[in-house]
Amino acid sequence: MIVGRRAELVALDVLLDGAVGGAGGALVVRGEAGIGKSALLEYTVERAAARGGPVVSTAGVQAEVHVPFAGLHRLLRTVPDRGGAAAAMLDDPDTLPYRAGMALLDLLGEAGAAAPVLVAVEDAHWLDGPSWEALAFVARRLGADRVAMVLTARDGEDVDRRLAVAALPEVRLEPLPVPTPRCCSAGWPRNSGRRWRSGCWSTRRAIRSASWSWVRRLPARAARRCCRPGCR
Ligand SMILES: Nc1ncnc2c1ncn2[C@@H]1O[C@H](COP(=O)(O)OP(=O)(O)OP(=O)(O)O)[C@@H](O)[C@H]1O
Ligand SMILES: [Mg+2]
Incomplete structure (x- = not known):
């Protein structure tokens, strides 16, 4: 059970509702370690799954932060139907992040036509650069799709740099207030x-x-x- 994050839960529900109605979008949930980012992502995944739509997901992994497209590869393998085939394009060393992003956008658009899709990206601070660029590219273009994307990112200089230029909506989790007894x-x-x-x-x-x-x-x-x- 999530405690004391009413505004953030509302923002996530609004995002999911938007995707259902064909007005997709993205939200970066950021904050310090242990503040509750994953808990909110888990909540969003549960809500999306309860609505019956597919959830595609990936996670940044520290060991793969320098492996080009490692994060996107993992995500594509969870996209229904043609995701696995699309992952093959990442083998080509000449693939550019925006090309990979466009391929993912097509796949998500198709999947969204059948049911609203949630893209859940955990620990985006550990995504390799090309995967981050491709996912940010997609995140900025979801306005007319039945797709919601939620990314979690731990505060740090790298994340500041990435988010400063990504132009993505974000919510920063502050420590919960101490309850007044x-x-x-x-x-x-x-x-x-x-x-x-x-x-x-x-x-x-x-x-x-x-x-x-x-x-x-x-x-x-x-x-x-x-x-x-x-x-x-
Ligand atoms: N608002 C909350 N209500 C209930 N439990 C919470 C809340 N926030 C955090 N927790 C619990 O605190 C623990 C740490 O939270 P969580 O793993 O979500 O942090 P995080 O921000 O993802 O940390 P990290 O940066 O290390 O990934 C978890 O057990 C989680 O369930
Ligand atoms: Mg976490």
């Missing part, structure tokens, strides 16, 4: 120190692991609030 104002003892200030989740953890006597020191209503699921 309502129980604090309702009587949590001030001398409980750091623990109560860090919010109800850690408060509940502290209660579980440390001392039920904390709870006993609370007024009954506040204790109930602290311990009930979803208290924020």
Whole structure:
């Protein structure tokens, strides 16, 4: 379950809805390591799959960051029907990223005519250069297709450079705000120190692991609030 990313989830749902209606698009979800990029991509994949459309996917792999078209090759193999055949063009060392992009665009357009397609690209910061260029080329041209593309990218100088010229819509994940424990104002003892200030989740953890006597020191209503699921 995704916690506290309502605006981002809405943006992803809007993107999927657009693809269903023939107004495709792309979104780069970026942010620091562990911030929740993959979790959002997973959510999008689940939503797209639940709508019955195909999901084609690839992932940047650090070991293949210098292998031309490694990422696109992996993606084409997941495209229904003619994807495998299209992958053969990548064997030609003269293939240019925009040519590969045009081939992919055709394939996605065809697939999208049957059902809306999601292109899921994980860890785009580790995509090889030609694959990134080809996918960015496609991402900028999805407006009339039933295709949505979501890419995740970890913050870093390379990503900054790539995104600065890619002209792709992006959403940057910020750290989730610490939930305000309502129980604090309702009587949590001030001398409980750091623990109560860090919010109800850690408060509940502290209660579980440390001392039920904390709870006993609370007024009954506040204790109930602290311990009930979803208290924020
Ligand atoms: N909003 C959230 N709600 C619930 N769980 C979350 C949320 N954000 C992150 N997580 C969990 O935190 C962990 C790390 O998140 P995730 O793998 O998505 O990070 P990431 O940004 O993709 O990191 P990396 O850059 O290393 O790939 C996962 O177990 C994920 O399920
Ligand atoms: Mg990730």
